[in-house]
Structures are given as structure tokens and as C-alpha cells.
Amino acid sequence: MDYRFELAVIPVSDIDRAVHFYRTLGWRFDAEFADDEGYRLVQFTPPGSPASIIFGSGVTDAEPGSTQGLHLIVDDVVAAREDLLSKGVNASEVFHDKTGVFHHAGTEGRVEGPDPKRASYGSFLSFTDPDGNGWVLQEVTTRLPGRV
Known part of the structure; x- marks a missing residue:
């Protein structure tokens, strides 16, 4: 059985600021999803990496910056x-x-x-x-x- 690590969820306070930061790094913008109830997730992948990060609202209860x-x-x-x-x-x-x-x-x-x-x-x-x-x-x- 393989267990492949693919995703880390990171807590942020300002989603749009985080999007700008990770775009500036040159990371691939993979996905964004939002609903009418305030749930929003954004996914980025560093160049050459099989693993990605997700951040947004409603995706973690962790304090922003705590990872x-x-x-x-x-x-x-x-x-x-x-x-x-x-x-x-x-x-x-x-x-x-x-x-x-x-x-x-x-x-x-x-x-x-x-x-x-x-x-x-x-x-x-x-x-x-x-x-x-x-x-x-x-x-x-x-x-x-x-x-x-």
C-alpha cells in the first residue's frame, strides 16, 4: 500500500494576499472554489513538486501563520x-x-x-x-x- 503525501493545508488571514504571494513565487495556481456560504479554497503547487498547498476560509481552524x-x-x-x-x-x-x-x-x-x-x-x-x-x-x- 502506497501512502503519498499530496497536500498541506495552511491557515491564512487574507486569501487574496496569499494568492498574490504564492503567484509571485511562481507556483502553479491549480484551483479555486467558493460557495455562497463563505467557504473558499485555493490550491497552489510549487514548481516540480507532487504536493500542493490549500488555503482559504472554512478549510482549517488553525490560527493564521501557525504552520x-x-x-x-x-x-x-x-x-x-x-x-x-x-x-x-x-x-x-x-x-x-x-x-x-x-x-x-x-x-x-x-x-x-x-x-x-x-x-x-x-x-x-x-x-x-x-x-x-x-x-x-x-x-x-x-x-x-x-x-x-
Whole structure:
């Protein structure tokens, strides 16, 4: 039995502002649905990703901006940072974790710059959407065995 992760719901306070932000990132606008009772959902997919995000009204009870640690995998975290900056996104500096493994929560344990060995899975950057939902970009150049 396969269990494929396809969707994350993120809470936002202003749907139209979120639509503008994710369009600015260059993410694919997949769908929008609204009814007469105030229910509205919008779906976007990051370039190259099999998973999407949904936000809107009536799709989650979570507080806007409360979703943290959403990860996007990139081939080159330095180039990805430049891309985000060119789109007006306030991206963090590239960092690696003091443990040399997965990053700590928040900004604890961050060491400036990419992983010194530029090891796959070892370099990161972060940014937030306008509500404060937190995204982390992780550089992966060689997958662990069994991963695609």
C-alpha cells in the first residue's frame, strides 16, 4: 500500500494576499472554489513538486501563520535564495545546523553559510508567507537510498 503525501493545508488571514504571494513565487495556481456560504479554497503547487498547498476560509481552524516547518527541496539552496530575493521574498541567509544533521526549531543552532562539505540534506534557508507560515528550503543533491 502506497501512502503519498499530496497536500498541506495552511491557515491564512487574507486569501487574496496569499494568492498574490504564492503567484509571485511562481507556483502553479491549480484551483479555486467558493460557495455562497463563505467557504473558499485555493490550491497552489510549487514548481516540480507532487504536493500542493490549500488555503482559504472554512478549510482549517488553525490560527493564521501557525504552520511551521514546511519543507521544499532544492538542488542549490544558494541559487534558490537568489531566486526568492529577486521575487521580493525576505529569505534568510543560507545556514547549516551546528549538529550537522537536521536543523533545530526556530533559529536555534543555526550556523551561517551552507554546510562546509556541502553535504546533501545539510544546507537550509527559511522564509515566511505574509501570515508567518514558515517554509524551509533544504538542499538535496544526492538522495538517501530508497528515496526518489
